[in-house]
Amino acid sequence: xxxxxxxxxxxxxxxxxxxxxxxxxxxxxxxxxxxxxxxxxxxxxxxxxxxxxxxxxxxxxxxxxxxxxxxxxxxxxxxxxxxxxxxxxxxxxxxxxxxxxxxxxxxxxxxxxxxxxxxxxxxxxxxxxxxxxxxxxxxxxxxxxxxxxxxxxxxxxxxxxxxxxxxxxxxxxxxxxxxxxxxxxxxxxxxxxxxxxxxxxxxxxxxxxxxxxxxxxxxxxxxxxxxxxxxxxxxxxxxxxxxxxxxxxxxxxxxxxxxxxxxxxxxxxxxxxxxx
Numbered sequence: 602x603x604x605x606x607x608x609x610x611x612x613x614x615x616x617x618x619x620x621x622x623x624x625x626x627x628x629x630x631x632x633x634x635x636x637x638x639x640x641x642x643x644x645x646x647x648x649x650x651x652x653x654x655x656x657x658x659x660x661x662x663x664x665x666x667x668x669x670x671x672x673x674x675x676x677x678x679x680x681x682x683x684x685x686x687x688x689x690x691x692x693x694x695x696x697x698x699x700x701x702x703x704x705x706x707x708x709x710x711x712x713x714x715x716x717x718x719x720x721x722x723x724x725x726x727x728x729x730x731x732x733x734x735x736x737x738x739x740x741x742x743x744x745x746x747x748x749x750x751x752x753x754x755x756x757x758x759x760x761x762x763x764x765x766x767x768x769x770x771x772x773x774x775x776x777x778x779x780x781x782x783x784x785x786x787x788x789x790x791x792x793x794x795x796x797x798x799x800x801x802x803x804x805x806x807x808x809x810x811x812x813x814x815x816x817x818x819x820x821x822x823x824x825x826x827x828x829x830x831x832x833x834x835x836x837x838x839x840x841x842x843x844x845x846x847x848x849x850x851x852x853x854x855x856x857x858x859x860x861x862x863x864x865x866x867x868x869x870x871x872x873x874x875x876x877x
Contacts, residue, residue, distance in 0.1 A: 623648035630656045634679035635752040643748045650681040674758035683746040690810040696849030698737040700814045704802035718823035730776035828871035
């Protein structure tokens with residue numbers, strides 16, 4: 602039995618968001634909301650299919666890493682969306698995760714979460730501690746559209762054994778909304794907030810691409826000025842993080858000049874710099 606009520610969540614959304622929702626499904630426990638949606642029929646064009654769970658037993662982060670959550674203490678939400686290949690944002694689809702992170706950071710800041718930050722390309726932080734993350738996957742099914750599945754996990758409460766971020770060898774600490782807010786939102790209210798921000802951002806990105814998000818990123822840029830080591834598909838890059846390019850690529854100033862990184866994993870952040 603889940604505490605969540607799909608119909609009530611949809612009724613609580615703005616009319617402009619609710620009319621784009623094909624269906625919302627809620628679960629008390631599931632292996633992974635992203636995996637579930639990958640096995641379902643995609644929503645009609647222009648519509649979103651949403652799955653929300655109170656607990657995931659096999660949640661995933663980037664590169665197949667495990668996303669560990671406290672049962673009943675996290676928001677685990679995924680949405681599926683037909684992304685038209687003819688849309689202006691399609692050529693910049695690799696930057697969608699970052700755009701969604703900015704949208705969610707805006708929403709969290711709007712309810713009073715202080716010091717919300719983004720660690721390129723997909724981690725949500727408060728100060729120097731990880732609050733959650735976003736996983737974006739795509740499926741091509743031979744027609745004119747690509748199915749985009751976006752999963753987000755946000756900690757509302759965490760148990761003591763989740764004091765470290767399991768994704769990072771250099772180990773960010775973990776945090777939760779209960780630790781950074783005097784009155785954190787309920788799971789249902791947080792679901793509504795995230796659905797509003799994700800659907801709006803997906804539709805805006807499809808229509809306009811990443812352009813309008815570029816100027817909004819610096820205020821959330823956790824890496825700015827820090828020394829980083831980034832594993833890319835064909836090399837390892839080390840240098841000082843210097844923001845993002847207009848298309849969302851990470852900029853790194855190396856000894857041999859500035860590099861633009863469109864895909865990669867940040868393996869290390871200089872601890873001495875990160876503590877400043």
